[in-house]
Amino acid sequence: MAEPGIVFWILAVVTVASAVMVVTLKNIFHCALALILCLFSVAGIYILLNAEFLAAAQVLIYVGAVAILMIFAIMLTSNLASKAIRQSNEQVMVGTVVSVLFCGGMLALIYLTDKAIVSEETGVAFWRQVRGTLPADNVASLGGYLMTKFMLPFEVVSVLLLAAMIGAIVLARKEKA
Amino acid sequence: MTEFSFLIPLLPLFSFVMIIFFLRWKEMLSAVFSIVMILAAWVMSIIVLIETIARHGDNYEAFYKFVDLPNFVLEIGVLIDPLTAIMLVVVTTVGACVEIYSVGYMHNDPRFSRFFAYLSLFLFSMLGLVVANNFFMIFIFWELVGLTSYLLIGFWFEKKSAADACKKAFITTRMGDLGFLVGLFIIGIYFGTFNYLRVFDIAGSGMIPAGILTAAAIFVFCGAVGKSAQWPLHVWLPDAMEGPTPVSALIHAATMVAAGVYLVARSMPLFVTSGDASMVVAIIGLITSFIAASIGLVQNDIKRVLAYSTVSQLGYMIMALGLYGYDHFHGQHSPGFYAGTFHLYTHAFFKGLLFLGAGSVIHAVHTNDIQEMGGLGRKMKKTALTFMIASLSIAGIFPLSGFWSKDEIVAAASHHPVFFIGTLTIAFMTAFYMWRLCFLTFFGEPRDQHRYDHAHESPNNMTYPLIFLAVLSVCAGWVGVPYLSHGFASFVFHDEAYHPHPNYLLWAVSTIVGGGGIILAYLMYYKKSISADAMANRFKRIYKLLYNKWYFDEIYQKILIDPVMSIASFMWKFDANVIDGAVNGTGWLTIKWSDIKEWFDTWIVDGAVNGTGWIVRQGANILRFLQTGSMQFYALFIAALVVLFGIYRFETSMMEGDEPIFTIGFIIAVVLLAVAAKLLQGRPQTDRQAESEE
Amino acid sequence: MLFYLSLAAVLFAVGLFGVLTRRNTIGILMSLELMFNAANINFVAFNKYVWADGLIGQMFAVFIVVVAAAEAVVGLAIVLLLYRNWQGIDTDHVSVMKW
Numbered sequence: 001m002a003e004p005g006i007v008f009w010i011l012a013v014v015t016v017a018s019a020v021m022v023v024t025l026k027n028i029f030h031c032a033l034a035l036i037l038c039l040f041s042v043a044g045i046y047i048l049l050n051a052e053f054l055a056a057a058q059v060l061i062y063v064g065a066v067a068i069l070m071i072f073a074i075m076l077t078s079n080l081a082s083k084a085i086r087q088s089n090e091q092v093m094v095g096t097v098v099s100v101l102f103c104g105g106m107l108a109l110i111y112l113t114d115k116a117i118v119s120e121e122t123g124v125a126f127w128r129q130v131r132g133t134l135p136a137d138n139v140a141s142l143g144g145y146l147m148t149k150f151m152l153p154f155e156v157v158s159v160l161l162l163a164a165m166i167g168a169i170v171l172a173r174k175e176k177a
Numbered sequence: 178m179t180e181f182s183f184l185i186p187l188l189p190l191f192s193f194v195m196i197i198f199f200l201r202w203k204e205m206l207s208a209v210f211s212i213v214m215i216l217a218a219w220v221m222s223i224i225v226l227i228e229t230i231a232r233h234g235d236n237y238e239a240f241y242k243f244v245d246l247p248n249f250v251l252e253i254g255v256l257i258d259p260l261t262a263i264m265l266v267v268v269t270t271v272g273a274c275v276e277i278y279s280v281g282y283m284h285n286d287p288r289f290s291r292f293f294a295y296l297s298l299f300l301f302s303m304l305g306l307v308v309a310n311n312f313f314m315i316f317i318f319w320e321l322v323g324l325t326s327y328l329l330i331g332f333w334f335e336k337k338s339a340a341d342a343c344k345k346a347f348i349t350t351r352m353g354d355l356g357f358l359v360g361l362f363i364i365g366i367y368f369g370t371f372n373y374l375r376v377f378d379i380a381g382s383g384m385i386p387a388g389i390l391t392a393a394a395i396f397v398f399c400g401a402v403g404k405s406a407q408w409p410l411h412v413w414l415p416d417a418m419e420g421p422t423p424v425s426a427l428i429h430a431a432t433m434v435a436a437g438v439y440l441v442a443r444s445m446p447l448f449v450t451s452g453d454a455s456m457v458v459a460i461i462g463l464i465t466s467f468i469a470a471s472i473g474l475v476q477n478d479i480k481r482v483l484a485y486s487t488v489s490q491l492g493y494m495i496m497a498l499g500l501y502g503y504d505h506f507h508g509q510h511s512p513g514f515y516a517g518t519f520h521l522y523t524h525a526f527f528k529g530l531l532f533l534g535a536g537s538v539i540h541a542v543h544t545n546d547i548q549e550m551g552g553l554g555r556k557m558k559k560t561a562l563t564f565m566i567a568s569l570s571i572a573g574i575f576p577l578s579g580f581w582s583k584d585e586i587v588a589a590a591s592h593h594p595v596f597f598i599g600t601l602t603i604a605f606m607t608a609f610y611m612w613r614l615c616f617l618t619f620f621g622e623p624r625d626q627h628r629y630d631h632a633h634e635s636p637n638n639m640t641y642p643l644i645f646l647a648v649l650s651v652c653a654g655w656v657g658v659p660y661l662s663h664g665f666a667s668f669v670f671h672d673e674a675y676h677p678h679p680n681y682l683l684w685a686v687s688t689i690v691g692g693g694g695i696i697l698a699y700l701m702y703y704k705k706s707i708s709a710d711a712m713a714n715r716f717k718r719i720y721k722l723l724y725n726k727w728y729f730d731e732i733y734q735k736i737l738i739d740p741v742m743s744i745a746s747f748m749w750k751f752d753a754n755v756i757d758g759a760v761n762g763t764g765w766l767t768i769k770w771s772d773i774k775e776w777f778d779t780w781i782v783d784g785a786v787n788g789t790g791w792i793v794r795q796g797a798n799i800l801r802f803l804q805t806g807s808m809q810f811y812a813l814f815i816a817a818l819v820v821l822f823g824i825y826r827f828e829t830s831m832m833e834g835d836e837p838i839f840t841i842g843f844i845i846a847v848v849l850l851a852v853a854a855k856l857l858q859g860r861p862q863t864d865r866q867a868e869s870e871e
Numbered sequence: 872m873l874f875y876l877s878l879a880a881v882l883f884a885v886g887l888f889g890v891l892t893r894r895n896t897i898g899i900l901m902s903l904e905l906m907f908n909a910a911n912i913n914f915v916a917f918n919k920y921v922w923a924d925g926l927i928g929q930m931f932a933v934f935i936v937v938v939a940a941a942e943a944v945v946g947l948a949i950v951l952l953l954y955r956n957w958q959g960i961d962t963d964h965v966s967v968m969k970w
Contacts, residue, residue, distance in 0.1 A: 015882060016878070022885075022889060022902065022905060023885055023893065023898070023902055023905075028898055035905070039908065045912055046912075049919045051915045051929050053933070054911070054929055054932050054933060057936055058911075061936055061940050062908075065940060066943045069943055069944070069947055070900065070901060070943070070947070072947075074897055091809065091850075092892045093850050094851055094853075094891075095813060095888055096888065097846065097847070097850060098816050098820055098847065099816070099888035101824070101843070102816055102823075102884050103881055103884030105823040105824070105827075106884070107877055107881075109823070114873060130921060130922075131922050132923040132924030132925075133924075134918075135926070138926070141926060142930065142933070145925065146933075153934060160937070161937065161940070164941035164942075165944065167944075168945050168947070171945070171949060172948040809890065809893075816887055
């Protein structure tokens, strides 16, 4: 288990930084842009983790669809897009405390777990031993699984998407006077 | 027919039930029905009498044991002997006359039907009393008679005097009945049976100590004293005149008051075993007779005069019976028993006639006061004539029925000088006051012209009974004239038949006495040659004493009623102050205690309940600030709780120390920050306003 | 792997902070996307370093992406509706369910 390379650090810093921008910037439009940046860097992280299809899907769906959708929504709903008003509510302080502690807790959990569950044979955490190997052709095998092993969830998800689409149309459609 | 004699009392009972339950709304029908029933009973009584005569006076007894215990038997049955048979005829005859008479007298009365129902109930009681074959049964009917007399005296209970009179009659006779009850107990305990014949057998056998016999006789006589209005319980009878006049005629002349005499006659085998008891009976009778006759001399109420006359005559009979018992006890022959029962028999007719005649007069002039009458004889010929016949009869004038019976009483008293003189005095007084009544009512000039003008002869259904009874008043005594070898005396007798023989000396004396009374009354009230007022003034004290009825009511008021009332008053005060105080104190304590409990309930129990509610409400008032409606606030709490659990787990598993300090600190920090955030919530509005102003 | 997990944790916390503090509904939706991504990073990381067989982690991530897309669609529709009803999309406007 090697140290992550410099690419990871760059991507991590960009991700976190852009994420912080998303939640702190006053202009919601800027936030959307920062979100796109963040999602891009997450896609990079995916590539680092040998998930090329996911990275592609990330870019296509998130950056290409969701983020654009967000921007559309911002444009449609708000004339405040250009105005620099305070975008956070009054629970900033407590939210900060909770979030920081939450983060700290999770981090502590991760490292404590790493220390705690040590395999007796190897003396290292057992989760550092990979079971099985990643297939070389990630994308192809992923497609195969979707058509075989994950057939039912795949169909269910397609129905879900249909339902979401219908729901969105019903919700957003203008009431007839 | 004698076998069915038990039906005789049941016929009026049937009439009573029918009227009360079915015929009450048809006035004439109920009257006719009850009259038909009593006439049927009358016919049966006559047949029974004839059959009894045919049996030569043998007893007929039939009974049903309705309580049959090994050593105690209560029977319900009939005993028909000559005395019973005579009494049956007397009661049904007078009863029938009174009922027929009442149709006229009571017309337009709002309770017409009920009157006949009561009369029927009374006749049932009286006939039951007469036919009873044991002391227990006679006591039951005795009390029934008392009840119906209460009902009938108080028939016009709207009048306070009538209501008072019926109470007085009931309570006074209860005194006597108490004695009767004690006598019954004595009989029950010492004789072991109530049946007349067996009781008399035992009494005659000498197995019972003389003292017990005397006590039993005197106590039984107490009942007679109450019912027959003997001194000292005579005070109720004159007051009982408040009842309708037919009631007075039926109850207070012919039947109910005769029940006492009947009881004494019926129990004569008991009395003859005790000379002392018999003497008591005779003395009581004489005293009663004398007192009542003397009071009757000066009374102005026509019915009261007749009432005192009745008391006096009853005393006469009682005295005769007592004398018979005394003489028989001493082994002497006496006409007393025969005289008493014979007088009972004749007296029923002429006294019933007198009362009905008085009722006819009252019906005509609407007053009882003889001082407001006068000269009515010219307007009410039938009434006047029959009334005078009855007056002659009661005065003992030859050859009317009263003469024969009274004469026998005089004869019975002739062996005892005191009684003899008393008897003649009473006879004189009786003749005097009866004829005073006659002269004042029917002769002379009207003293109240208005009433006189409105007077009229009574209708036929009232006068026919008068005529019928007048005939009986004349003739009824003829069955007992001494010339008959098988007259009344050889039919109704005790122990052995008495054969009366004409005693011309006594007849002369008694006729002179009776005629003297009539002549004196004639002189005083018709001729006015002797001024009644002058007499009254000369003997002012005696007059006042007599006019106020020897002050018996006042004496009883002082010595009996006042102490009782003061005791009652004391008891009332005791009740009001001590017992009521205790009760009220209990109540007060209860109220106070419940006040305390109320306070406790209000402040402690309700306080706890309301306090719980209050706490919940206040807690909700605080906690409702959590319900901000803000989705982010809820999300904050979710996250904060997740963190909280994490910290707590970490703290308890990883760190030393008992107190989860960090957890508590975190909770406090989050709460404070959240509260601060909520306090700031008003700000966005101002923020936005401020920003929009930019 | 710890670095990936740590990155995901930080990203998640930032998203959480955004959810808690953003006034703008669209901002909240964007913060939610950050949290989704943090979860996805974890799935993919576990897929690579712990359980490579069957690509289960990646498959879950794919589904999450799809669900997130659906969520975004519906959420933005709701935002439009809010805007139409309240002429604003701040959460202050939609706190009608308070006391």
